[in-house]
Amino acid sequence: MKNQRNIFFLENNFILLIKKVNNFIYLRSSYTDLILKKTCLMKYTSQQQRTLFDLSKQLLSEGTRTTEELAKIQIQSLHETIIYHDWRYYILNDAVLTDFEYDSLYKKLEALEAKYPNLKTADSPTQRVSSDLSEDSPRVEHLTPMLSLGNSYNAEDLNDFDAQIRKLAMIEEGVEIEYVVEPKFDGGSLALVYENDLLARAATRGDGQKGEEMTANARSMKSVPLRAGFSKYGIRKVELRGEAVIRRDRFDKMNEDREAQGLNLFANPRNTAAGGLRTKDANETGKRHIEAFVYQLGYATNEAGENVLDKLTTHYKSIEMLSNLGFKIPQKETKLCKNIQEVIDWTLGWEAKREGYPYEIDGMVIKVNSLAIQERCGYTSHHPRWAIAFKFKAKQATTKLLNIEYQIGKIGSLTPVAKVEPVELAGVTIGSISLHNADFISDKDIRLGDTVLIERAGDVIPYIAKSLPELRDGSEKVVKFPTNCPSCTTALERAEGEAAWRCPNYNCEAQVLQRMIFHVSKPAMNIDGMGKSIVEKFHELGWLKFLPDIYNLDYEKIAVQEGFGKRSAANLQKSIEKAKQNPIKRLLHSLSVHHLGKKVSSLLAAEVEHILDLAH
Ligand SMILES: [Zn+2]
Numbered sequence: 001m002k003n004q005r006n007i008f009f010l011e012n013n014f015i016l017l018i019k020k021v022n023n024f025i026y027l028r029s030s031y032t033d034l035i036l037k038k039t040c041l042m043k044y045t046s047q048q049q050r051t052l053f054d055l056s057k058q059l060l061s062e063g064t065r066t067t068e069e070l071a072k073i074q075i076q077s078l079h080e081t082i083i084y085h086d087w088r089y090y091i092l093n094d095a096v097l098t099d100f101e102y103d104s105l106y107k108k109l110e111a112l113e114a115k116y117p118n119l120k121t122a123d124s125p126t127q128r129v130s131s132d133l134s135e136d137s138p139r140v141e142h143l144t145p146m147l148s149l150g151n152s153y154n155a156e157d158l159n160d161f162d163a164q165i166r167k168l169a170m171i172e173e174g175v176e177i178e179y180v181v182e183p184k185f186d187g188g189s190l191a192l193v194y195e196n197d198l199l200a201r202a203a204t205r206g207d208g209q210k211g212e213e214m215t216a217n218a219r220s221m222k223s224v225p226l227r228a229g230f231s232k233y234g235i236r237k238v239e240l241r242g243e244a245v246i247r248r249d250r251f252d253k254m255n256e257d258r259e260a261q262g263l264n265l266f267a268n269p270r271n272t273a274a275g276g277l278r279t280k281d282a283n284e285t286g287k288r289h290i291e292a293f294v295y296q297l298g299y300a301t302n303e304a305g306e307n308v309l310d311k312l313t314t315h316y317k318s319i320e321m322l323s324n325l326g327f328k329i330p331q332k333e334t335k336l337c338k339n340i341q342e343v344i345d346w347t348l349g350w351e352a353k354r355e356g357y358p359y360e361i362d363g364m365v366i367k368v369n370s371l372a373i374q375e376r377c378g379y380t381s382h383h384p385r386w387a388i389a390f391k392f393k394a395k396q397a398t399t400k401l402l403n404i405e406y407q408i409g410k411i412g413s414l415t416p417v418a419k420v421e422p423v424e425l426a427g428v429t430i431g432s433i434s435l436h437n438a439d440f441i442s443d444k445d446i447r448l449g450d451t452v453l454i455e456r457a458g459d460v461i462p463y464i465a466k467s468l469p470e471l472r473d474g475s476e477k478v479v480k481f482p483t484n485c486p487s488c489t490t491a492l493e494r495a496e497g498e499a500a501w502r503c504p505n506y507n508c509e510a511q512v513l514q515r516m517i518f519h520v521s522k523p524a525m526n527i528d529g530m531g532k533s534i535v536e537k538f539h540e541l542g543w544l545k546f547l548p549d550i551y552n553l554d555y556e557k558i559a560v561q562e563g564f565g566k567r568s569a570a571n572l573q574k575s576i577e578k579a580k581q582n583p584i585k586r587l588l589h590s591l592s593v594h595h596l597g598k599k600v601s602s603l604l605a606a607e608v609e610h611i612l613d614l615a616h
Contacts, residue, residue, distance in 0.1 A: 044084065049084070052080060052081055052084040053096060054496075054497070055077055055080070055081055056081040056084075056085065056097060056101070056105060057496075057497040058496060058497055059074070059077055059078060059081060059105060059108065060101055060104055060105065060264055060497075061262075061264075061439070061496075061497050061498060061499050062074075062439070063439050063442045063443055064108055064111055064112050064115070064443070065112070068116055068119070071112050071115070071116050071119060072116075072119055074108075074112060075109065075112050075113070075116075075119050075124075078105060078108060078109040078112070078125075079109070079121075079123075079124060079125060081105060082102075082105055082106060082109065082125040083125060085097055085102055085105070086125065098279070098284060099275045099278070099279045099280075099284075100264065100266060100267075100271075100272070100275060101264060104264060106125070106126070109124070109125065109126055110126055113126060138212070138213045139206065139210045139211070139212060139213070140201065140203050140210060140211060140212075140213045141209065141210050142191050142203065142206075142208070142209065142210065142211060142239065142298075143191075143193065143237075143239040143298065143299040144239065144298045144299045145208050145209050146189065146191060146205050146208045146211075146241060146298070147208060147379065147382060147383050147384055148208070148382055148383050149365065149383050149384070149387055149388060149389040150382075150383050150387075150388050150389065151388070151389050151390075151391050152366075152388050152389065152390050152391070153390070153391055155344045155348070157388075157390075158340060158343060158344050158347070158366065158388075158390065159340060159344075161340075161366070161388050162177065162340035162343075164385070165177055165368060165373070165377060165385075165386065168376060168377040168378070168385055169368075169373045169376040169377055170376070171373070176338055176339040177339065177340070177368065177369075177370075177373065178314075178336065178337065178338060178339075178368075178369035178370065179336075179337045179339075179340065179342075179343045179366050179367060179368060179369055180315050180316050180319070180334060180335070180336055180337070180366075180367045180369050181334065181335050181337055181343055181346050181347060181364050181365070181366050181367075182295055182330060182333065182334045182364065182365050182367070183330050183333045183334075183350070183357075183359070183361040183364060183365075184361055184362055184363040184364055184365045184389055184390075184391075185243035185245050185293055185295075185330075185359060185360070185361055186245070186269075186270045186360040186361060186362040187243045187244045187245035187246070187269070187270055187273040187274060187359075187360070188204065188205075188243070188244045188270075188273050188274030188275075188276070188277045188278075189204065189205035189241065189242070189243055189244075190202055190203065190204055190205065190211075190214070190218065190241075190242055190243070190244055190277060190292060191203050191204075191205065191211060191239055191240065191241055191242075191298070192218065192224065192239070192240045192242065192292075192294070193237070193238070193239050193240075194228055194230055194237070194238050194240070195236065195237045195238075196231070196236060196237075197227055197228060197229055197230055197231050198226065198227055199215070199218065199219065199224065199225070199226050199227070199228075200215075201213065201215050202214050202215045202217070202218030202219075202224070203215075204274075204277055204278060212278060214277055214278060216282040217276070217277055217278075217279065217282045217285040218277075218292070219282065220282040220283065220285045220286035221244070221285060221286065221290050221291070221292055222286075222291075223291040223292050223293075223327075223328040224292050225325070225326045225327060228325040228326055228327070229325055230300075230325065233308075233321060234302050234303075234308060234311070235300045235301070235302060235308060236301060236302055236303050237299070237300070237301050238297065238299060238300045238301075239297075239298045239299035239300075240294050240296065240297060240298065240322065240327070241294070241295060241296040241297075241298050242292045242293055242294040242295060242296075242327075243292070243293050243295065244273045244274070244276070244277050244290045244291070244292050245269065245270075245273050245290070245291055245292075245293065245359050245360065246269040246272055246273045246276075246288060246289055246290055246291070246359075247269075247289065247291065247358045247359055248269060248358055248359065248360065249358065250289040251266070251268075251269040251272065251289075252461075254266065254272075254288070254289070259500075260411075262495065262497055262498035262499065262500070264499065265436070268360075269359075269360050270360060272288060273288070273290050276288040276290045277290070291328060292328060293328050293329060293330055294322050294327040294328060294329055295319070295329065295330070295365070296315075296318075297309065297312070297318040297321075297322065300312075309371070310371050310372070310375070312371065313370070313371055313372070314369045314370055314371060315367050315368070315369050315370075315371065315374070316336050316369050319334065333350070333357075336369065343366055346364075347364045347366070347390050350364055351364075351392050351393070354392060355428070361392075362391065362392055363389050363390045363391040363392050364389070364390045365387060365388075365389050365390070366387065366388050366389075366390060367386060367387040368386040368387070373386065374386040395425055395455060395456040396425070396453060396454065396455050396456075396465075397423045397424070397425045397430075397453075397454050398423075398451055398452065398453050398454070398468065399420045399421045399422075399423035399430075399451070399452060399454060400420060400421045400449065400450070400451055400452070401418050401419075401420055401446065401447075401448060401449065401450045401451075401452050401464075401467075402419050402420060402421060402448075402449075403418075403419040403448065404416050404417065404418055404419065404435065404441075404448065404479060405417045405419060405432075406482055406486050407510075408485065408486070408487050408503055408508065408510035408511055408514065409511070409514055410511060410514035410515045410517075410518045410592040411502065411511070411592055411593075412485075412502040412503040412504065412505070412506075412508060412511050413500040413501070413502050414482070414485070414486075414492060414500065414501045414502065414503065415434060415435075415436065415437070415500075416434075416435040416436070416437070416438070416440075416441060416479075416481070417432050417433070417434055417435065418432060418433045418434075418435050418446075418452075418464060419431065419432050420432065420433060420452065420454070423454065425454060425456055425462060428462075430454065430462050433454065433462055433463060433464055434461070434463070435464065436499070437499045437500050437501070438481040438499075438501060439499055441479050441481070442479075444464065444466055444467060445467055445469065446464065446467045446479065447467065447472070447476040447477055447478055447479060448476060448477040448478075448479060449472075449475055449476040449477060450467040450468065450469075450471075450472065450476050451467070451468045451471040452464045452465075452466070452467050452468065453465045453466050453467075453468060481501070485503035485505065485508055485510070486510075487503070487508055487509050487510030487511070488503065488505050488507075488508040488509060488510070490503050490504060490505040490508065491504075492504075512545070512546060512547070513535070513536070513539050513544075514592075515547060515591070515592045516535050516539070516544055516547055516550065517532050517535050517536075518590065518592050519547055519550065519590045519591070519592070520535060520550065523589075524586065524589060524590030525579045525582055525586060525587070525590045526579065526582070526586075527550075527575050527576055527579045528571075528575040528578075529568070529571055529572050529575050530550075530572060530575065530576070538553070543557075547591075550576065551576065551580070553572075553573075553576070555569045555570070555572070555573050556569075558572065
């Protein structure tokens with residue numbers, strides 16, 4: 001019964017035990033037994049809830065206070081909001097914050113308490129014994145333990161691994177051993193149990209023996225089949241291992257949307273996927289575009305309960321079967337290798353091209369293909385002896401922060417960009433990195449002249465993980481975030497609950513330019529042959545002062561411009577004329593109105609038949 005929740009807490013000095021079964025809440029106190037409906041137990045009025053919700057958003061957007069007096073007020077607010085969200089989460093089973101946001105609030109409180117220990121009180125949410133949210137989920141035992149893997153780092157390690165397999169399985173020199181090499185996804189591990197062809201249970205890896213049950217979340221993931229015909233293969237009950245991941249481009253898009261809505265950004269695809277498995281809201285799992293790759297059959301029994309795993313004879317065959325049954329497997333990336341040299345070539349080849357891969361991978365996994373040889377190799381208590389992980393080189397580097405430049409976006413948001421001493425990271429030279437917003441700089445205490453640690457934790461976009469204050473020599477300067485727009489000097493504003501400072505001047509030149517660049521781009525009006533550099537050039541020439549100028553260009557003048565000609569000017573004219581036929585929703589979206597994203601534009605466009613309808 002997945003709705004069941006037990007909570008103990010102290011209120012007015014008596015102990016309550018609350019148990020939630022379906023929509024009923026059983027409440028037991030030291031005085032009496034009661035059965036209440038959910039609605040009878042509203043601890044907060046809707047007005048109080050709105051206030052607490054707004055307060056939470058405000059807390060999420062602000063940095064931690066730096067004087068004791070202000071910290072005290074902030075701690076009090078954090079107490080109130082966290083207790084409220086615990087109630088939504090545990091009692092109503094209906095969270096209004098994402099796990100990520102909740103964790104951010106919790107971490108803020110922890111940070112403040114660490115800084116001002118005398119402000120830590122016994123009733124602080126951080127002092128609750130059962131503060132680990134995961135304890136709330138039922139634990140389930142895996143049918144077979146999910147073990148870790150031994151690690152290797154270079155070709156020599158892989159040759160040693162091959163020699164070891166030879167010894168364990170008593171295979172002579174000269175007889176080649178087949179291996180299967182697969183990508184090692186960096187996400188959240190999960191185990192899926194199917195019984196009588198139906199998805200019966202899903203769980204996180206947990207400690208390897210027991211994981212958190214999360215069947216509802218798995219059901220919301222479209223890549224997890226609810227039904228799979230294992231019975232065709234004589235299998236009644238089966239346990240699969242897999243990894244939940246989010247594609248990089250989908251992750252970036254999700255963060256773009258969050259940024260546009262003024263929400264906190266997800267840190268990276270891995271945490272977002274792993275967190276999505278464990279969230280209490282299955283819809284949230286679905287929204288995160290999590291995909292599950294399946295890579296191992298851990299357990300399989302027939303009607304009589306007998307182990308039928310070895311009937312498949314090789315690992316590769318078991319993966320083929322899973323693919324045939326509709327599971328997502330990394331087909332193109334998986335290679336059946338004839339010998340260890342092929343393994344080495346394939347693995348090193350992947351290390352070189354990992355950046356272009358749509359998913360985060362931190363290495364490759366090498367498995368002995370023959371299940372009979374696997375069995376002869378056996379296991380240590382920690383990992384199977386017949387498999388090994390090959391870890392790609394770390395993607396971290398330190399460099400010096402030289403300067404910060406400020407860029408104005410299309411809706412006026414000011415983005416600080418760090419200019420760093422050029423440094424090579426995983427094959428790419430990095431000279432500038434986004435610092436996102438003012439809070440990012442103050443939260444991480446990043447100062448001009450600091451040595452900073454840069455990471456590409458799978459993310460395509462590098463980011464500053466932290467500054468290294470222990471390397472400061474006193475010449476570093478605290479960053480003074482501008483108070484005025486660097487383009488038009490208007491005083492910057494920050495809306496409540498938003499992380500970004502914005503230039504409120506709609507006619508700000510820098511903003512207008514960014515809006516025009518977006519307007520012509522693919523996701524907006526999609527004007528072929530008119531990219532960023534052409535917009536910038538025409539803007540410089542004074543031809544594009546405002547957005548409508550795009551539709552009033554003088555093509556004769558363009559034709560005589562360097563790099564153009566009659567034909568390309570005519571082509572541009574054609575593209576622009578074609579763009580005029582775009583549906584209204586595209587036009588709305590292309591105007592870069594704050595909060596008017598793709599979705600809202602579509603909704604709005606559905607309500608209007610003519611562009612003039614929008615005037616009302
Ligand atoms: Zn401005």
